Amino acid sequence: MTAGAFLQIRDVVKAFNGHRAVNNVSLDIRKGEIFALLGPSGCGKTTLLRMLGGFETPTSGTILLDGRDLAGLPPYERPLNMMFQSYALFPHLTVWENIAFGLKRDKLPAAQVAEQVDAMLRLVQLSKFAQRKPHQLSGGQQQRVALARSLAKKPQLLLLDEPLGALDKKLREETQIELVNIIEEVGVTCVMVTHDQEEAMTMASRIAVMSDGRLLQVGAPGEIYETPASRFVADFIGNVNLMDGALTLDEPGHVQVACADCTHHIGHGITGTEGMPVTVALRPEKIRLGREATDVADVPAGFNRVRGTVKDMAYFGSYTVYHLQLASGMVLKVSSSNAERHREHPLTWGDEAWASWSPTAPVVLTH
Amino acid sequence: MTTNLHPAPSKRTNPGRFAVIGVPYVWLLIFFLLPFLIIVKISISEMGDVSVNDLVSFRDGALAVNARLGNYLTVVRDELYFNTYVSSLKYAAVTTVLCLAIGYPFAYFMARAQRAVQPVLLMLVMLPFWTSFLLRVYAWKGLLIEHGWLFDLITGTGLDKLLAGANLIPGPGQLMNTPFSLVLGMTYMYLPFMILPLYSNLSKMDLRLLEAASDLGATAWVAFWKITVPLSKAGIIAGSMLVFIPCVGEYVIPELLGGPQTQMIGRTLWDEFFSNNDWPIAATVAVVIILLIIVPLALFSKYQAEAQEKHA
Numbered sequence: 001m002t003a004g005a006f007l008q009i010r011d012v013v014k015a016f017n018g019h020r021a022v023n024n025v026s027l028d029i030r031k032g033e034i035f036a037l038l039g040p041s042g043c044g045k046t047t048l049l050r051m052l053g054g055f056e057t058p059t060s061g062t063i064l065l066d067g068r069d070l071a072g073l074p075p076y077e078r079p080l081n082m083m084f085q086s087y088a089l090f091p092h093l094t095v096w097e098n099i100a101f102g103l104k105r106d107k108l109p110a111a112q113v114a115e116q117v118d119a120m121l122r123l124v125q126l127s128k129f130a131q132r133k134p135h136q137l138s139g140g141q142q143q144r145v146a147l148a149r150s151l152a153k154k155p156q157l158l159l160l161d162e163p164l165g166a167l168d169k170k171l172r173e174e175t176q177i178e179l180v181n182i183i184e185e186v187g188v189t190c191v192m193v194t195h196d197q198e199e200a201m202t203m204a205s206r207i208a209v210m211s212d213g214r215l216l217q218v219g220a221p222g223e224i225y226e227t228p229a230s231r232f233v234a235d236f237i238g239n240v241n242l243m244d245g246a247l248t249l250d251e252p253g254h255v256q257v258a259c260a261d262c263t264h265h266i267g268h269g270i271t272g273t274e275g276m277p278v279t280v281a282l283r284p285e286k287i288r289l290g291r292e293a294t295d296v297a298d299v300p301a302g303f304n305r306v307r308g309t310v311k312d313m314a315y316f317g318s319y320t321v322y323h324l325q326l327a328s329g330m331v332l333k334v335s336s337s338n339a340e341r342h343r344e345h346p347l348t349w350g351d352e353a354w355a356s357w358s359p360t361a362p363v364v365l366t367h
Numbered sequence: 368m369t370t371n372l373h374p375a376p377s378k379r380t381n382p383g384r385f386a387v388i389g390v391p392y393v394w395l396l397i398f399f400l401l402p403f404l405i406i407v408k409i410s411i412s413e414m415g416d417v418s419v420n421d422l423v424s425f426r427d428g429a430l431a432v433n434a435r436l437g438n439y440l441t442v443v444r445d446e447l448y449f450n451t452y453v454s455s456l457k458y459a460a461v462t463t464v465l466c467l468a469i470g471y472p473f474a475y476f477m478a479r480a481q482r483a484v485q486p487v488l489l490m491l492v493m494l495p496f497w498t499s500f501l502l503r504v505y506a507w508k509g510l511l512i513e514h515g516w517l518f519d520l521i522t523g524t525g526l527d528k529l530l531a532g533a534n535l536i537p538g539p540g541q542l543m544n545t546p547f548s549l550v551l552g553m554t555y556m557y558l559p560f561m562i563l564p565l566y567s568n569l570s571k572m573d574l575r576l577l578e579a580a581s582d583l584g585a586t587a588w589v590a591f592w593k594i595t596v597p598l599s600k601a602g603i604i605a606g607s608m609l610v611f612i613p614c615v616g617e618y619v620i621p622e623l624l625g626g627p628q629t630q631m632i633g634r635t636l637w638d639e640f641f642s643n644n645d646w647p648i649a650a651t652v653a654v655v656i657i658l659l660i661i662v663p664l665a666l667f668s669k670y671q672a673e674a675q676e677k678h679a
Binding site: 075076077078090105 | 573575576578579580581582583584585586589593594597598600
């Protein structure tokens with residue numbers, strides 16, 4: 001990577017009537033990557049995307065694309081294109097004309113426009129539908145027209161606003177992969193906005209989690225999932241058990257945290273002082289469930305295990321989620337993969353069970 | 368068609384459905400078709416001394432049908448009627464174009480104004496309807512008559528010489544009872560009928576389409592012509608019809624603001640009915656103007672329906 005990233009967002013603030021919708025965001029996005037802005041609705045991710053597109057003006061801060069300051073450039077002069085939420089296809093134009101719209105604005109010769117539109121139609125496999133109007137297409141096809149239209153001008157940067165938000169679940173899963181394949185085939189740098197963490201995880205090479213106008217954490221999907229930096233991120237991405245407790249031992253190689261129902265022995269150090277309040281985050285799939293109390297390897301006897309009663313269970317086919325009621329009243333979520341068929345004496349409602357986890361499973365969160 | 372896919376099982380058993388569809392049909396039958404047939408009947412009847420003779424008479428044991436089509440031949444052949452029709456259509460067309468030229472930007476800015484202001488603007492457009500139609504036409508008379516203040520403004524700025532040059536007024540200083548005053552009056556009166564359908568159409572437009580156009584490299588001007596105007600086609604058509612159709616048959620405005628140059632069909636109709644007392648000819652004039660408007664409209668809406676079916 002060179003000194004300056006391809007897209008540099010520097011201290012960008014957007015205030016509406018005194019409220020900061022985007023609060024001091026700085027980001028570097030590399031050439032060719034698919035970058036996702038992830039957060040709940042109202043977190044400012046769409047406002048940030050619209051500032052990249054030129055539809056909103058930052059209150060302060062700068063945005064540099066390939067070293068060039070985008071400030072003052074209207075949308076129609078920016079070397080980037082956007083795929084809008086629910087697509088904003090022109091209803092009075094055919095698929096072909098929709099894709100050609102941007103090319104014609106560049107005053108390209110007709111033959112060149114036709115060539116590029118046909119290439120785009122092949123890319124999204126819609127050549128057969130060139131003469132249809134948008135309302136004659138299915139949701140998935142409309143989405144591909146919108147993608148073709150936003151790629152037709154070969155933008156330096158592609159912006160996707162909730163690209164799959166308008167599709168139903170099954171179609172969304174299929175389209176995620178297809179969309180990534182097309183974007184990678186074209187090789188365009190891409191910034192997408194989504195509130196769906198699964199979508200961000202499957203599509204993006206890096207994710208920025210936003211809340212209340214601020215960036216909370218930036219990293220690869222795996223990093224964000226396995227080492228969340230805060231309670232919000234741990235809770236927003238995937239399922240998690242959060243246990244409040246206090247640091248009782250702080251050694252370089254491991255720490256111990258006492259919680260209401262159990263004591264954790266955690267195999268990595270943190271910067272903290274003994275007695276400070278912390279939160280332990282434990283993912284449901286990292287917990288083992290059994291009928292007997294067993295000691296956990298590499299952990300002092302009695303640590304990293306807890307007894308509870310199965311209060312609820314939800315069968316998802318490939319895995320089952322158990323809700324274990326602990327002595328303090330807390331409910332521990334445990335997901336257990338159903339690797340065998342017809343397991344003997346499976347746990348069921350009302351059974352007593354022991355949950356245990358390895359020292360590497362929990363993450364200690366200080367805020 | 369969707370009817371095959373979603374058959375309505377209660378089609379025959381539900382009298383409510385029949386009533387709902389039936390009411391407008393009955394209304395049109397009684398208040399449009401029946402009077403129209405009466406007019407057609409009069410147009411092919413003979414005029415008696417006082418009133419129209421019966422079309423069918425039974426005298427001396429013989430049944431006689433006294434229908435004559437001569438009136439239609441007269442109306443088609445006589446240059447006076449022909450010129451009047453042409454001039455009616457011409458002034459209605461000019462008025463429609465002017466209403467569109469003024470009404471479109473008007474409706475556009477209304478639809479793009481702040482949401483809170485829009486009801487007020489809408490009220491202002493409809494406000495003139497609270498004053499009598501006749502009164503407002505007379506008001507124009509007062510403005511355009513010699514030494515009315517609009518007259519002074521136009522003659523003072525030398526605009527009247529321009530109008531005279533364009534042959535809209537016979538000479539400088541003569542504004543009333545000219546094509547100019549007629550078109551001015553009709554444009555003023557019918558402008559709200561253009562603005563309202565356009566406003567309702569433009570205010571429903573999805574503004575993200577303009578953002579998408581801008582994103583794809585279109586300036587605001589290009590986006591307006593390539594996106595906004597084509598998408599408001601339905602509003603343009605509705606507004607133009609609402610202005611054009613009543614303008615063709617307009618009587619009061621040509622009578623008060625028009626002049627010898629601007630003979631229109633409404634005036635001819637009046638003269639035939641009340642001055643010449645020739646009901647059959649008057650009825651013929653009316654039937655021809657109705658056909659003149661309805662036939663192209665019917666063809667147009669048929670074409671529209673076919674175009675829509677092709678899309679569906």
